[in-house]
Amino acid sequence: MDELDPEIQDDSELAIEGALRPGSLAEFIGQQKVRGQLQLLLDAARIQQRPPDHILLAGPPGLGKTTLAMIVAHESGRALRMSSGPAIQHAGDLAALLSSLTPGEVLFIDEVHRMARSAEEMLYLAMEDFRIDIMVGKGAGATSIPLDLAPFTLVGATTRSGLLPNPLRDRFGFTAHLEYYESEELEQVVKRSAAMLDIALPQPARAEIALRSRGTPRIANRLLRRVRDYVVVHGAGTANEVDPAIVDAALDLYDVDAIGLDRLDRAVLDGLIRRFRGGPVGLNTLAVTVGEEAETIESVVEPYLVRIGFMSRTPRGRVATPEAYRHLGIPHSDGALNLHDL
Structure with a gap:
């Protein structure tokens, strides 16, 4: 059998990822309150023929912050420029990015709380007055040259809004707090994605995937694709018929249990219970016990274990x-x- 060209394979996967993202607020499932607030903000900007106010999207990973940023640009009829906080480590990085924006462009900065402090301070003036000050020279001879910017809309995304300094948070005209999804909403996400992937899923199979998705659409879509792969391999090359037993077998193979716990989740709980009699135990000690970074335990594992x-x-x-x-x-x-003893 001929091997598939890796470049064609990559393009196909990217196309699937893009296709699964909703293209408008009407197609976006869940987050009903946030959708209504964003729709009002975008409609008002369109009527007044101005760029939308700066928007901060806050919430756990995988709930659709990047997708909403794309929708803001699309429904505003504006171009979208994407960057991330870790990539902006100097004021010069931000100055180069801002000075290249075209009028009305939407700038999306993911993990905005991880920008360098000097870049954050430059962003204050840029968001408020659409200008920045460029320092030329050093010491007593240094001078500040103002540079006007094209009006733009900043969409910032953060998983830890508490780390944003107040002056930056206050400059966003609207802050949206995204919440975890209910199982019924995740079933709708899975139903839509399955139709786009040409997979026929009965309601019990959709419910099974939704229950194991940790309230997160990104995880739901990932599990759906693993189920599709399982059916392609074990189902005579077709991914058109899936029942709950197949979903169970596929997700059990990937160590995802009935409520969405994976290998690392269970390792953390098992270490906490068997090694430390249920705790209390410090985060770093627990991380060493399971052989994982403390930051991963704190940001990936703990939020779900605490929530359930x-x-x-x-x-x-x-x-x-x-x-x-x-x-x-x-x-x-x-x-x-x-x-109760603590």
């Missing part, structure tokens, strides 16, 4: 709850610490 009530953060450290013991099938011994 399997872990609690206390002043003395992380603690496993009785629900975590039950889920892992570990007896909740008398020696385990009780949250």
Whole structure:
């Protein structure tokens, strides 16, 4: 059998990723309140023939912040320029980016809280007055040259809005707080994506994927694609018929259990319970125990475990709850610490 050209393969995957993203607020599933607020903001800007106000999108990863930024640009009829906070580590980086914007362009900065402090301070003036000051020279002979910018709309995305300095947060005209999705909304996401991937999913199969998606559309789409791959390999080369048993088999193969816990989630809970009698234990100690970075545990694993009530953060450290013991099938011994004792 002829091998598929890697470049064609990459283009196909990119095309699928792009196709799964909704292109308008009407197509965007979930976040009903945020959608209504954004629609009003965009309609008002269109009627007044001005760029939309600066927008801050805050919330956990995978809920659609990048997609909403693309929709803002599309529905405004404006071009979109994309960058990220970690890529802007000097004021000069931001100055080069801002000075190249065309009138009305939408600038999307992902993880905006991770920009360098000097770039943040330059952004204050740019957002408010559409100008920046360029310093020329050093020491007593240094001079400031003002540079006017084309009016633009900044869309910032952050997973940790508490790390944004107040002067920067206050310059956004609208802040949207994205929430985790309910299972019914995730079923709609899976239904739409399955139709675009030409996969026929009955409602029980959609519900099974939704339950394991941790309230996150990005994870739902990723699991759906893994189910598709499983069917292609084990289903005589067709991905057109999927039932809940196939979904179970596919996701079990990838170590995703019935409520969405993966290998790392279970390793954290298992280490917390078996090695430290349920806690409390410090984050760094727990990270060393499971062989993972502390930042990964804190930003990827803990939010979901805390949200579903399997872990609690206390002043003395992380603690496993009785629900975590039950889920892992570990007896909740008398020696385990009780949250009420902390």
